[in-house]
């Protein structure tokens with residue numbers, strides 16, 4: 755299982771005059787998709803960075819399955835507990851699709867054969883056909899690249915998936931496809947999925963909806 759609880763979390767960038775996040779109180783559960791919506795500059799990416807362990811909060815606590823993130827090994831957390839999916843996919847351009855998905859497993863010490871077998875299963879899960887496994891990311895459509903990015907995000911065994919505007923570069927049909935995959939991972943796979951977005955369609959499909967305004971988070975649904 756995996757869930758993330760934020761308790762009175764605040765964050766201020768170095769030398770900034772005001773907090774980018776303040777008093778954030780929420781709980782993201784396993785098996786659920788949460789959408790966080792808010793205008794540009796409201797603090798969405800900052801919130802994901804804190805949850806991804808890329809930055810320590812200035813105040814408050816992040817709890818991972820009830821354990822304080824501040825007392826955990828942050829590198830291990832980033833490698834094994836949490837994966838981030840980005841708007842711009844961020845696949846490695848010089849690695850094939852299969853190699854991209856293998857990469858996190860090899861980083862964790864898996865053998866090549868095991869990594870490849872697991873990578874194929876992950877790619878199947880997101881609907882990337884075998885004949886595309888040897889292509890480079892530039893030889894795929896945007897929607898396919900994002901699906902490969904999701905397959906790679908699963909490779910580390912992380913149970914918390916954080917997506918920052920994952921459909922921002924995609925058309926309507928591909929966006930729905932990505933949301934369907936993330937929803938399936940939450941509902942059927944028990945993953946804790948948090949999607950930051952300004953796409954109302956994502957918010958509509960989510961189990962929980964939060965809005966951020968000026969660094970403050972409120973639950974809407």
Ligand SMILES: Nc1ncnc2c1ncn2[C@@H]1O[C@H](COP(=O)(O)OP(=O)(O)O)[C@@H](O)[C@H]1O
Nearest residue numbers: 767770774792793794795796797798799800801
């Ligand atoms: N590296 C940074 N240094 C200083 N301020 C930043 C930095 N990154 C973001 N901010 C500020 O923090 C606030 C929230 O930004 P961000 O989390 O990126 O918003 P969003 O993702 O909702 O567009 C904004 O006012 C932004 O200007």
Ligand SMILES: [Mg+2]
Nearest residue numbers: 798799800918
């Ligand atoms: Mg952002």
